[in-house]
Amino acid sequence: MLGATNGLAQTVGSVQRAVAPAIAASLFSFSLENDIMGGYGVFYGLALCSLGALWLALRLPAEKW
Numbered sequence: 001m002l003g004a005t006n007g008l009a010q011t012v013g014s015v016q017r018a019v020a021p022a023i024a025a026s027l028f029s030f031s032l033e034n035d036i037m038g039g040y041g042v043f044y045g046l047a048l049c050s051l052g053a054l055w056l057a058l059r060l061p062a063e064k065w
Helices: 002-033 041-058
Strands: none
Touching: 002 041
């Protein structure tokens, strides 16, 4: 079971590394072409994602397992 879990994690990580640059470039281009927040709309969106991840991290229990 552990090997399957690690394999799935490796697969998901590899797919993300392959797809993420194209998505980021497309979002940046869309933000510039449509003048969303002065062309910097993609960075505001990424900042919101980071704040969401921070919020989730702060909800983790403080004590160890």
